[in-house]
Amino acid sequence: MYLLRLTEPEDESNLNALENKADGGKDNKVGTILIVGRGSSAAELMRPEMLGRQPAVTRLPGPVSVIKSALPGASLVVLCARAGDEEEVAQLGHWVRAASPMARLMLVADVSCEALAVTALRAGFQEYLVWPVDRLVLCQAVAGLQRPGLDMEPIKPRVPVLPSLIGQSTCMQQLRARIERLAKVDATVLLVGETGTGKDLVARHLHESSHRQGGPFVALNCAALPDGLLESELFGHERGAFTGAHQPYKGKVRLAEGGTLFLDEIGDMPLPAQAKLLRLLENREVFAIGASAVCQVNIRLVAATNHQLEHRVADGLFRQDLYYRLNVARLLLPTLRQRREDIEALAHGFLQDLANHHHQPPCRLTVAARQALMRYSWPGNVRELRNVLESAVLMAERDVIDVGDLGYLAANQVAVQDEHATHLEERTLLLRTLNQTRWNKSEAALRLNWSRMTLYRKLAKYELSPPDDGMPGVSV
Numbered sequence: 001m002y003l004l005r006l007t008e009p010e011d012e013s014n015l016n017a018l019e020n021k022a023d024g025g026k027d028n029k030v031g032t033i034l035i036v037g038r039g040s041s042a043a044e045l046m047r048p049e050m051l052g053r054q055p056a057v058t059r060l061p062g063p064v065s066v067i068k069s070a071l072p073g074a075s076l077v078v079l080c081a082r083a084g085d086e087e088e089v090a091q092l093g094h095w096v097r098a099a100s101p102m103a104r105l106m107l108v109a110d111v112s113c114e115a116l117a118v119t120a121l122r123a124g125f126q127e128y129l130v131w132p133v134d135r136l137v138l139c140q141a142v143a144g145l146q147r148p149g150l151d152m153e154p155i156k157p158r159v160p161v162l163p164s165l166i167g168q169s170t171c172m173q174q175l176r177a178r179i180e181r182l183a184k185v186d187a188t189v190l191l192v193g194e195t196g197t198g199k200d201l202v203a204r205h206l207h208e209s210s211h212r213q214g215g216p217f218v219a220l221n222c223a224a225l226p227d228g229l230l231e232s233e234l235f236g237h238e239r240g241a242f243t244g245a246h247q248p249y250k251g252k253v254r255l256a257e258g259g260t261l262f263l264d265e266i267g268d269m270p271l272p273a274q275a276k277l278l279r280l281l282e283n284r285e286v287f288a289i290g291a292s293a294v295c296q297v298n299i300r301l302v303a304a305t306n307h308q309l310e311h312r313v314a315d316g317l318f319r320q321d322l323y324y325r326l327n328v329a330r331l332l333l334p335t336l337r338q339r340r341e342d343i344e345a346l347a348h349g350f351l352q353d354l355a356n357h358h359h360q361p362p363c364r365l366t367v368a369a370r371q372a373l374m375r376y377s378w379p380g381n382v383r384e385l386r387n388v389l390e391s392a393v394l395m396a397e398r399d400v401i402d403v404g405d406l407g408y409l410a411a412n413q414v415a416v417q418d419e420h421a422t423h424l425e426e427r428t429l430l431l432r433t434l435n436q437t438r439w440n441k442s443e444a445a446l447r448l449n450w451s452r453m454t455l456y457r458k459l460a461k462y463e464l465s466p467p468d469d470g471m472p473g474v475s476v
């Protein structure tokens with residue numbers, strides 16, 4: 001009853017093979033095709049002229065037990081979903097991976113939706129189609145199933161798996177709006193921010209939202225290569241240009257033709273390469289090592305740094321003219337400390353991601369674990385948060401992450417609690433002494449063996465004032 005015919009009607013042998021499997025036949029090359037439906041596309045897919053014959057469609061959310069019981073042995077699971085169905089998509093991906101790890105997963109979305117596509121690809125779907133889909137495209141997408149020996153070959157995803165920029169804080173909303181604006185123009189962009197704040201991810205989003213999205217996105221970390229090598233990697237070389245140059249190499253700049261060149265850690269670029277980069281930005285031309293002529297290029301440059309470039313200029317380590325060229329449009333990425341309100345959403349997104357990756361249900365955070373994440377200072381920003389959660393997922397014995405699973409954050413939490421307890425004790429002691437001395441501060445300082453200055457500092461710190469002022473907290 002779960003058989004969905006996606007084959008051409010004239011291809012009788014395949015129909016027979018599918019029928020055999022559905023009837024408990026021995027032909028394992030094809031297997032069962034299951035459709036889990038939601039939205040108008042599911043209803044459309046049921047039309048006989050679309051699929052050859054009348055299929056059975058199971059609704060999601062629907063009888064979970066029915067869907068789950070149908071999964072083992074399925075070769076292809078087609079999910080028809082709408083925008084907002086991300087949770088179900090992730091859930092189905094998880095079930096399929098658990099019940100039938102070799103099955104292919106296909107998502108048919110009612111409308112084009114980035115969140116849905118990204119969730120589907122992260123959940124292990126090999127194919128993402130947007131309704132209306134051509135019947136031929138459907139048939140091609142399941143063609144691997146129909147050809148013996150190709151059953152398990154994954155279908156190349158048609159959309160890039162680019163993680164979304166998570167965060168609804170004001171600074172993230174502003175950042176998104178700026179990315180959108182800058183995506184419409186071809187200006188050089190400089191991304192500035194601490195390590196792990198998402199500069200690489202933003203560069204990719206800029207590329208994907210720009211008219212260059214069909215072109216290549218080529219990234220190079222300028223700090224990762226020694227001086228000589230960086231120049232040849234970036235601008236290319238001719239054969240025999242230097243010892244070891246056995247083959248000509250185009251270089252990253254020319255490889256990015258028609259697309260975006262992303263230069264990470266640009267603050268660490270050596271001065272000779274900086275001179276060549278300036279020429280590229282001014283004339284849009286490259287001169288490969290050993291070449292006899294320049295070559296015109298059409299690229300957009302996005303650069304990133306976690307240095308204060310102004311300081312590098314002042315120290316003579318970065319060319320001022322290049323700095324002015326790069327600094328045309330500058331995007332400052334907020335630290336995670338500046339957008340603590342996004343921590344929970346980021347954690348949720350990463351836990352979902354990790355669950356898909358490890359084919360497990362997503363872990364939940366206890367209240368104490370959530371508080372520990374909120375309190376920590378995150379010097380390594382979003383990357384550090386992701387790493388902490390990844391190791392917690394691996395360490396947690398159940399699908400619940402408690403503060404003890406958070407590695408060094410747990411120790412930090414204890415330190416915070418100790419400090420808090422010490423403060424509470426000191427405040428209580430001070431209040432008791434002040435009450436005993438009827439708020440005679442000199443007498444209280446004497447009894448506590450503090451100077452009067454220390455006493456005043458502590459009064460300010462704990463926001464204490466005499467009872468006459470009507471302030472709370474004088475009774476111990």
Ligand SMILES: Nc1ncnc2c1ncn2[C@@H]1O[C@H](COP(=O)(O)OP(=O)(O)OP(=O)(O)O)[C@@H](O)[C@H]1O
Pocket residue numbers: 163164165166167193194195196197198199200201202264306346382383386
């Ligand atoms: N807003 C965000 N939403 C989701 N994931 C994010 C976000 N920001 C960063 N990340 C993730 O955090 C990790 C680090 O991000 P990224 O590499 O872009 O940082 P970076 O600023 O380029 O770091 P570095 O300066 O060290 O190169 C990546 O896994 C990235 O996908």
